[in-house]
Amino acid sequence: MDSILISQGLDLLLYGMGTVFTFLTLLVGVTSAMSALVNRVAPDEVEAMVSAPGQASALEPRLTHIIQAAIDQHRGRK
Amino acid sequence: MDSILISQGLDLLLYGMGTVFTFLTLLVGVTSAMSALVNRVAPDEVEAMVSAPGQASALEPRLTHIIQAAIDQHRGRK
Amino acid sequence: MDSILISQGLDLLLYGMGTVFTFLTLLVGVTSAMSALVNRVAPDEVEAMVSAPGQASALEPRLTHIIQAAIDQHRGRK
Amino acid sequence: MDNLISLWASSGLAQIQLGQLVMMAVGLTLLFLAISKGFEPLLLVPIGFGTILANIPGAGFDAAPVYDAFGHMESPGGLLYYIYSAGIETGLFPLVIFMGVGAMTDFGALLANPKTLLLGAAAQVGIFTTVLGAVTLSHFGILDFSIRDAASIGIIGGADGPTAIFVTSKLSPDLLGAIAVAAYSYMALVPIIQPPIMRALTTPAERQIKMEQLRPVSKAERIVFPLTLLVLVAMLLPDAAPLLGMFCFGNLMKECGVVNRLSDTTQNALINIVTIFLGLGVGSKMSAEKFLNPETMGILALGAVAFCIGTASGVLMAKLMNSMSTNKVNPLIGAAGVSAVPMAARVANKVGLEANPQNFLLMHAMGPNVAGVIGSAVAAGVMINLVSGM
Amino acid sequence: MDNLISLWASSGLAQIQLGQLVMMAVGLTLLFLAISKGFEPLLLVPIGFGTILANIPGAGFDAAPVYDAFGHMESPGGLLYYIYSAGIETGLFPLVIFMGVGAMTDFGALLANPKTLLLGAAAQVGIFTTVLGAVTLSHFGILDFSIRDAASIGIIGGADGPTAIFVTSKLSPDLLGAIAVAAYSYMALVPIIQPPIMRALTTPAERQIKMEQLRPVSKAERIVFPLTLLVLVAMLLPDAAPLLGMFCFGNLMKECGVVNRLSDTTQNALINIVTIFLGLGVGSKMSAEKFLNPETMGILALGAVAFCIGTASGVLMAKLMNSMSTNKVNPLIGAAGVSAVPMAARVANKVGLEANPQNFLLMHAMGPNVAGVIGSAVAAGVMINLVSGM
Amino acid sequence: MDNLISLWASSGLAQIQLGQLVMMAVGLTLLFLAISKGFEPLLLVPIGFGTILANIPGAGFDAAPVYDAFGHMESPGGLLYYIYSAGIETGLFPLVIFMGVGAMTDFGALLANPKTLLLGAAAQVGIFTTVLGAVTLSHFGILDFSIRDAASIGIIGGADGPTAIFVTSKLSPDLLGAIAVAAYSYMALVPIIQPPIMRALTTPAERQIKMEQLRPVSKAERIVFPLTLLVLVAMLLPDAAPLLGMFCFGNLMKECGVVNRLSDTTQNALINIVTIFLGLGVGSKMSAEKFLNPETMGILALGAVAFCIGTASGVLMAKLMNSMSTNKVNPLIGAAGVSAVPMAARVANKVGLEANPQNFLLMHAMGPNVAGVIGSAVAAGVMINLVSGM
């Protein structure tokens, strides 16, 4: 029932939000700088946003191979 | 070499089998009641006994897609 | 800065390499004997060096089945 | 006859207390919400089941092991005891989950438009105003929360389960059950809580703002970003390093492209195993004495407030940014800054489509959405630091 | 020269005792049975290998770690020591396995015909008569078993590996090796042990009884059943709650349909990892002093008796049910009540097909088969309760 | 204001020491080598990241937990502390990795041509001459290595990561970071280190030697081999039993064909999970005081020497064998005896193809390659035995 609690809460709000905003604002700048730097140093590797999951690409060659075999066989039988 | 051991064994047999039979007989009744209740409350969802494993259903759309693509390509080439 | 260290190192070299050579030379003999024995006792099971991974063989029947179904459907539609 | 009495005396019916019965009903309710209503089932199914197990009288699921004077085990502990003390008290499970979440996170949208980090920052206002609300309730004697409790309650507003569990297990382990349940429940309720607030704070014209297409992001940027974030955290906010460090590690494994087998396992077997045990362990803290009290109602109420304020702050921040820049953002994506990945981003997209059926905001909302994860991890770090010194 | 002596002194040949040599041969025999004869290889390969490892003289696989007075580790323990003390002494591994088994169990047949639960109850008679047999042998001084030993030996008749390991690790850890080996060996021998008994106790006409087709079971029933079972266990038999609680949890994850990724991991990576370590840990208890004694022969003999009595009880119970009801069951499916999932159900089907090639009993036998798992878990609970108080 | 000071005081910038900054740069360098240059990324990504985490000032990643007088936890330990003490100090992680490696190893080529075991023996000369080199440096006061340190450094020449980590964590835990980094780095550098030595020690005619095709190997041989090796180790060299025992167990699971689900999990989920944590745990030993000193430079230099001598010994052994037998082996495959599976075998194949584009040595080189794994595990066992007694 003490007002210490309230003042601790206010402190948390003040320093907490201050830190969050300071850190993320800084991160905006640092990230932008990082992107600019990276894209100047290694400009060629830009790729589309669509990222293929690793497992799919590992499975596909085998799948493709099996399917091709099946289709070849099917064509051969005709 | 004492007969305490024998009487303990008999106790286990008596109370053990008693508990097992009581519990499972009760479960027969409770399960039947549960089924009746559930099927009255939610009657539509009855489905066949064959249950498809989760992973298969997760893979199949992709497989189907790949196979369809392969077949389309095959048909196109002709 | 004592020469104990040097003599310990020499000991390690001597007994270490001795053990490694003794053990692996023995293993050459034991392995050859084991192969001869095993192939006399169970001569039929010789198989090719190519070993199929377990998972592939587990997947293939289902794949084959799906592909066959796809091809049948494709053929049916024509 | 003695045996019959022993059997009866050890039966649940003979031992059960009303509180345990009510807690079992709570567990069943959580399972119902998870299974029938789709409330975050990956966590609430294990938590609900763990709640029931922990409240079975005489089953000893959360009993500690007993050792004799020589250190030999006299009786082993219960399953939930081992899970809790090995994985939650130590903080290991939330950290491993965070690694898995990192391996499933795509920072592409954030990298294409880093300004959206500010939206993720703004939405954390919900956390800290809720802390203030909790201490005010305590100040006026309405409920009884310490500053540690208040901080743990506030973190519900971070809309991020592992972060909430990590902070609460460090500051107020007794509230773990209530806070985890509140956090996951409100994350599931995001599609109901957020839209009215979003509509109330925006004009139709604002909701129709079209954002320019996101630029493509290079593989190198994606690899360097988690390392940049890590170094920044290391230099400025080491208290946030456990959570953000593991998050960045997971993300680096995913993006670097040379350890796909580790990344796949992190995203599947490992995170699934830890999720099961994390949920059961949280359930073990759902005892009647800790859950069936007025404070739990207060936690649920404050948690809802936290989500609402976070949503509003995100939207208002977006409007503020628009007033200062010509490059407009649709303020709806500000609501995604609370985290609740990816639900909040989907909600932003849906409300946007209501206003303009051609306006797809999903990708744009993913930026503030993942920024919100960073934001609440930062908030968690600073809270642990400050509260520990109070 | 000292080094040469040290090398020789530390070699296995210089240290080995006859008992260790025999136990290595036992381990190799288990591997042979598992690999060449298909005896429950998932458990017997790790158990057999663990047996060999534990009996390598001087390798320290089951050595405890040594700490100095300040609590710093002076020398680490052996792999098998850590596995045993973390996973088996605590009961964690059997419980996790039970969760996995639950996630792989289909209660459909049981729900379609709940009466088959009685067959699963009857087959547990094998457990308790074997307990009586063990104490009788001890009473007459033929072998030396305490009541705790007798209870652990009886549970072999439950035909359920994790249940047997769970009970034995609590009541008679020294017998763990022999009991686990007996349990898994006899489960593998079910196709040889059961058919003669089944044929002796039934007439050809009985074996040809056709059972009506099972009704379809709804998804809701499947979801509610594990919860119903859990609540009943919680109210009446909390001692069975660890085993049946985890079993129901696994089954709920499978059936609820909203946590498929958790269920998949439980059925694959998690249960496989724990199976490997459970087997190695059981192997660590296969030391000469604990295994090479007359008691082990007694355990093997009593275990076989338990299986036979359980099989007979199940078949006779089915005949009793037929004598009291017009809705006949084929008595062969009673034999599936011992558990040994799914082997015993397949045996019932096979013997049934011999009598009538059109009569497929497999689905009908799955009901008593999974009922047997519940039955032996109940028996395990009541046994732990009663024996601990004796 | 106090809070602002507290925040600043707890920030990394206020606390960081030069050593930590340098170690973070070392961690980033390891990540760069792993990601951009493909240096053993499965280990060096986690080690590099763990290095950065362990050096964040004030984050407490390697802090031990604090308990009060009653045994209650006052503050939990850091993630890396738990990983290191549970998995590396105990030796568990390297052993589990070795089981996984066993499950991925194909002994076919070795069984078809057991003489190649001698090449795997010869290449271990690199280990022991490096030990001598290390003690010589110490003898002349140039660097400060104990005999335990020297043995750990020598094992780098085994070109086998888990073996090096297992030995070092037992003999010289303080050197763990430097030795693991050296071992994995040089394994990645095998294509650069080995070819010049191989060319220098062979004539073009020798490099063109065609080896006869390997005979087919039966399934039974493959199953019996790991058991044969295990029994031989048990009888002669129990100190090597932990490593080789787990290796043989993994291989048996793979080859026996009846526990495929265990073998699959061992090769995937289990080894991946343990690899992640092993790497992070090794990283936790990369502190400035242990890494930034002249001894580390000595370790890197001696490690390179060990690889070179091992390569040379393997090649020379092959030439010696040719001088005593009419059944010639191509001396290039001797270089594969250092292990570094499968990189060294590929290097032998590549250098062979340069000499004769029709001469495929890959399968022939797999024999010495896996023999090298056995050879260095034997060397590890004998070293632990002898050094512990010195």
Ligand code: NA
């Ligand atoms: Na958040």
Ligand code: NA
């Ligand atoms: Na049973």
Ligand code: NA
């Ligand atoms: Na080697």
